[in-house]
Amino acid sequence: xxxxxxxxxxxxxxxxxxxxxxxxxxxxxxxxxxxxxxxxxxxxxxxxxxxxxxxxxxxxxxxxxxxxxxxxxxxxxxxxxxxxxxxxxxxxxxxxxxxxxxxxxxxxxxxxxxxxxxxxxxxxxxxxxxxxxxxxxxxxxxxxxxxxxxxxxxxxxxxxxxxxxxxxxxxxxxxxxxxxxxxxxxxxxxxxxxxxxxxxxxxxxxxxxxxxxxxxxxxxxxxxxxxxxxxxxxxxxxxxxxxxxxxxxxxxxxxxxxxxxxxxxxxxxxxxxxxxxxxxxxxxxxxxxxxxxxxxxxxxxxxxxxxxxxxxx
Amino acid sequence: xxxxxxxxxxxxxxxxxxxxxxxxxxxxxxxxxxxxxxxxxxxxxxxxxxxxxxxxxxxxxxxxxxxxxxxxxxxxxxxxxxxxxxxxxxxxxxxxxxxxxxxxxxxxxxxxxxxxxxxxxxxxxxxxxxxxxxxxxxxxxxxxxxxxxxxxxxxxxxxxxxxxxxxxxxxxxxxxxxxxxxxxxxxxxxxxxxxxxxxxxxxxxxxxxxxxxxxxxxxxxxxxxxxxxxxxxxxxxxxxxxxxxxxxxxxxxxxxxxxxxxxxxxxxxxxxxxxxxxxxxxxxxxxxxxxxxxxxxxx
Numbered sequence: 001x002x003x004x005x006x007x008x009x010x011x012x013x014x015x016x017x018x019x020x021x022x023x024x025x026x027x028x029x030x031x032x033x034x035x036x037x038x039x040x041x042x043x044x045x046x047x048x049x050x051x052x053x054x055x056x057x058x059x060x061x062x063x064x065x066x067x068x069x070x071x072x073x074x075x076x077x078x079x080x081x082x083x084x085x086x087x088x089x090x091x092x093x094x095x096x097x098x099x100x101x102x103x104x105x106x107x108x109x110x111x112x113x114x115x116x117x118x119x120x121x122x123x124x125x126x127x128x129x130x131x132x133x134x135x136x137x138x139x140x141x142x143x144x145x146x147x148x149x150x151x152x153x154x155x156x157x158x159x160x161x162x163x164x165x166x167x168x169x170x171x172x173x174x175x176x177x178x179x180x181x182x183x184x185x186x187x188x189x190x191x192x193x194x195x196x197x198x199x200x201x202x203x204x205x206x207x208x209x210x211x212x213x214x215x216x217x218x219x220x221x222x223x224x225x226x227x228x229x230x231x232x233x234x235x236x237x238x239x240x241x242x243x244x245x246x247x248x249x250x251x252x253x254x255x256x257x258x259x260x261x262x263x264x265x266x267x268x269x270x271x272x273x274x275x276x277x278x279x280x281x282x283x284x285x286x287x288x289x290x291x292x293x294x295x296x297x298x299x300x301x302x303x304x305x306x307x308x309x310x311x312x313x
Numbered sequence: 314x315x316x317x318x319x320x321x322x323x324x325x326x327x328x329x330x331x332x333x334x335x336x337x338x339x340x341x342x343x344x345x346x347x348x349x350x351x352x353x354x355x356x357x358x359x360x361x362x363x364x365x366x367x368x369x370x371x372x373x374x375x376x377x378x379x380x381x382x383x384x385x386x387x388x389x390x391x392x393x394x395x396x397x398x399x400x401x402x403x404x405x406x407x408x409x410x411x412x413x414x415x416x417x418x419x420x421x422x423x424x425x426x427x428x429x430x431x432x433x434x435x436x437x438x439x440x441x442x443x444x445x446x447x448x449x450x451x452x453x454x455x456x457x458x459x460x461x462x463x464x465x466x467x468x469x470x471x472x473x474x475x476x477x478x479x480x481x482x483x484x485x486x487x488x489x490x491x492x493x494x495x496x497x498x499x500x501x502x503x504x505x506x507x508x509x510x511x512x513x514x515x516x517x518x519x520x521x522x523x524x525x526x527x528x529x530x531x532x533x534x535x536x537x538x539x540x541x542x543x544x545x546x547x548x549x550x551x552x553x554x555x556x557x558x559x560x561x562x563x564x565x566x567x568x569x570x571x572x573x574x575x576x577x578x579x580x581x582x583x584x585x586x587x588x589x590x591x592x593x594x595x596x597x598x599x600x601x602x603x604x605x606x607x608x609x610x611x612x
Contacts, residue, residue, distance in 0.1 A: 015433060018430050018433070019430070019433055019434070022430055022434075023442070026442065026443060026446055027446060029446075140571075140574070141571070143518075143574065144518060144567055144570040144571035144574055145567055145570075146522045146525060146526065146563065146566045146567060146570065147522075147526070148525070148526050148529040148530075148542065148545060149545060149559070149562075149563030149566060149567065152545070152549065152552055152556075152559050152563070153563070155552060156552060156556050156559075160552070160553060160556070242435070243435035243436060243437075243438075244435075244437075246435045246437065246438055247435060247436065247437025247438060247526075248437075250437065250438075250441065250530065251526055251529070251530065254529075254530055255549075265441065265445075266441075266530055266531070266532065268445070269441065269444065269445035269532060270531065272445075274445075274446075277442055277445040277446065278442075280438075280442070281434070281438055281439065281441075281442040284435060284438045285433065285434050285435065285438070285439075288433075288434070288435045288438075289433060
């Protein structure tokens with residue numbers, strides 16, 4: 001097991017290196033002339049001479065790989081430059097907003113898992129009966145529902161019509177209800193379907209037949225054998241939900257004026273604040289990759305087959 | 314009537330409904346200028362928040378623009394963008410996936426590592442970043458969403474090709490002297506296409522939500538171009554006074570996504586050669602140790 005973890009950890013560095021290469025590549029391809037935007041930001045008229053000076057100053061006259069290594073060296077030390085708008089170090093700003101987003105994402109993930117397990121289970125156990133039809137119908141509606149619309153429906157119902165929940169801002173737990181619902185709807189429905197499908201698959205497996213043949217009570221057969229095996233793939237799903245939740249967070253923060261990093265990044269895009277944008281994608285991707293790594297390790301821990309397969313290669 | 318009979322009827326009804334919706338959408342997208350009664354971008358402040366009436370069946374928005382005309386033209390923008398995205402993704406995914414699966418060796422592993430890089434990023438965040446760098450506008454949205462989605466397709470197509478490559482009928486074709494290229498065209502492509510049609514239909518809703526979601530954030534299609542996500546963003550300030558303005562475009566997206574999901578499910582039931590799906594699924598499972606096939610499909 002330790003070997004597996006070490007091996008996966010060793011893979012983290014090359015993955016993040018490639019990520020940084022792609023981000024640098026997109027920036028250099030799309031940014032146009034950084035010297036030009038630098039001059040515009042500093043209110044210097046872009047004469048040929050000023051451009052040449054700015055290029056030398058920014059190191060743009062050096063070969064591309066040197067520029068990349070410089071950039072990478074700074075990034076590794078946490079130096080992503082200063083925001084064009086606030087002039088503050090970018091990483092500090094991102095870390096200021098990040099906890100708010102992580103709270104929402106964590107709560108959504110928890111909500112997804114806590115609700116989808118019983119829903120998926122009931123749906124599978126009562127297959128083709130009323131609870132199953134209800135769950136399947138609802139999850140079908142849920143996966144077709146755009147989250148940026150669902151958020152406003154919630155506002156309309158719970159804030160405007162009923163007046164139960166605050167429509168925006170950050171505060172007590174009540175402020176979190178609607179953002180969390182908005183963000184988790186999609187992953188909740190997908191997870192419910194996944195658990196139902198897994199349970200139904202497993203119920204026809206041979207080991208279940210054997211467990212029944214041994215005379216085990218149904219509760220043990222379902223509770224211990226079917227359930228545990230059906231939940232293992234859900235761990236993998238968590239890794240993918242995190243990616244979806246980050247996207248959902250940007251939308252939910254925008255709808256509910258939640259002071260998170262997604263909303264900050266959107267405003268940075270409006271301002272064409274490149275240092276903020278690159279730091280945002282690098283931080284989010286690092287979290288995403290790390291989460292997937294943890295997921296893989298949990299998976300290997302629970303399912304020895306993966307461990308051995310990985311070790312045998 | 315038996316329960317099964319009832320279910321079959323319900324299922325048929327839903328499929329008919331989804332086909333109808335897709336047909337209506339296609340018609341309104343193609344003939345939006347003929348069907349709409351007003352210019353979707355024409356501002357008439359006298360008509361600000363006009364009530365629904367004969368002249369404006371769904372009323373007017375905060376700038377006095379006709380809501381129905383904007384919805385019809387919005388279908389054109391959203392569906393048009395999604396159609397182009399789907400085309401780009403399928404072409405790119407197909408070129409990379411089929412080459413990798415059929416050629417194998419170094420080429421295969423190189424191409425798959427490139428896919429891995431794209432799969433490392435959270436999709437929506439990467440799309441946001443690309444638009445941030447490239448700038449907003451419909452062309453950049455199409456580019457960003459296509460580039461963030463193609464890698465899944467390349468992987469799935471590769472595993473389909475791998476599963477088919479060593480099937481008896483393909484081997485028989487090779488043994489009897491059919492060239493590599495012709496074998497590909499005759500025996501491998503057709504079943505892969507059937508599978509792709511299903512996947513693409515199921516995914517159209519997802520792509521549409523990305524396009525409209527980006528537009529909603531102000532990072533996609535630029536106003537005043539009518540687009541459903543833009544319409545929701547426009548109406549958000551007026552949710553307290555005129556919630557119906559947010560309901561129309563949202564409902565349009567919801568019904569469209571639902572129709573394509575239903576259609577995708579129906580296509581799967583109708584077209585899916587079951588055995589193929591299973592071998593491909595097994596392959597994909599082994600290939601992507603950290604992701605389950607059904608989930609890929611769902612996202």
